[in-house]
Amino acid sequence: MLRRLALTLRKWAGWALDALYPRDCLFCGRPSGDGYVCLDCLGRLPLRRNPSCLICGAESAMPEGPDFVCSDCLRHRPAFERAFVAARYEGDVRRLVHDFKYHGGIWLTRDLARLLVALYLDRLAPLRPRIDAVVPIPMLRRKRGARGYNQAELLARELARQLHLPCRAGLLRRVATGVPSQTRLGRAERLRNAEAAFRPAHPRHLRGKTLLLVDDVLTTGATCDACARLLRRAGAKRVYVLALARPLRV
Numbered sequence: 001m002l003r004r005l006a007l008t009l010r011k012w013a014g015w016a017l018d019a020l021y022p023r024d025c026l027f028c029g030r031p032s033g034d035g036y037v038c039l040d041c042l043g044r045l046p047l048r049r050n051p052s053c054l055i056c057g058a059e060s061a062m063p064e065g066p067d068f069v070c071s072d073c074l075r076h077r078p079a080f081e082r083a084f085v086a087a088r089y090e091g092d093v094r095r096l097v098h099d100f101k102y103h104g105g106i107w108l109t110r111d112l113a114r115l116l117v118a119l120y121l122d123r124l125a126p127l128r129p130r131i132d133a134v135v136p137i138p139m140l141r142r143k144r145g146a147r148g149y150n151q152a153e154l155l156a157r158e159l160a161r162q163l164h165l166p167c168r169a170g171l172l173r174r175v176a177t178g179v180p181s182q183t184r185l186g187r188a189e190r191l192r193n194a195e196a197a198f199r200p201a202h203p204r205h206l207r208g209k210t211l212l213l214v215d216d217v218l219t220t221g222a223t224c225d226a227c228a229r230l231l232r233r234a235g236a237k238r239v240y241v242l243a244l245a246r247p248l249r250v
């Protein structure tokens with residue numbers, strides 16, 4: 001209760017500060033109006049230097065052609081159709097996402113969701129995906145309780161609101177497995193561990209549906225792959241993925 005009150009106060013404080021101090025764009029440093037990212041930079045999404053894999057959105061460490069597909073996707077096609085990522089997870093983006101995730105920075109929701117909306121309109125909308133529902137990557141109940149919110153859910157709700165799409169956080173549940181997530185594991189094992197951590201719910205609402213999974217940071221992409229796999233096994237037709245940021249793979 002107290003935690004919720006603190007978060008609400010923080011949100012109001014954020015809005016009040018927004019009204020008083022105009023901000024500079026995080027990416028180019030020029031005045032950005034009421035957001036953290038200016039319209040010019042939003043128009044230049046994804047905010048990365050190298051081309052990204054057409055399938056999983058991983059940014060290549062080297063210059064590649066525009067139709068580049070990474071070696072992981074060539075070997076094992078993920079269960080989602082396509083994943084799109086707004087920015088490289090470093091510098092200001094990393095700090096911003098950190099504040100949003102770990103320091104109660106929920107007033108950042110609208111701006112960060114704006115990045116996702118721009119990405120959606122630019123990359124996904126031209127594919128005419130006919131999204132039936134936006135689904136956030138869920139968090140363990142215990143963890144959500146301690147933090148007071150699930151940042152992926154905040155993003156998904158705001159994105160869905162701005163795009164006039166329904167948001168269905170209940171279609172996927174997270175369960176405790178006791179297995180820590182380890183990026184050094186092999187792909188198959190990583191995927192197996194990730195799959196064990198989620199359960200699709202309400203198969204009735206999944207059958208034949210096209211879903212848009214939303215997460216804040218993709219690291220290996222195994223979580224989204226596992227969720228897409230489970231949702232499709234439970235009847236979903238197609239799954240797309242939108243994420244704020246992903247580290248450069250080396």
Ligand SMILES: [Zn+2]
Nearest residue numbers: 025028038041
């Ligand atoms: Zn800018």
Ligand SMILES: [Zn+2]
Nearest residue numbers: 053056070073
């Ligand atoms: Zn890929």
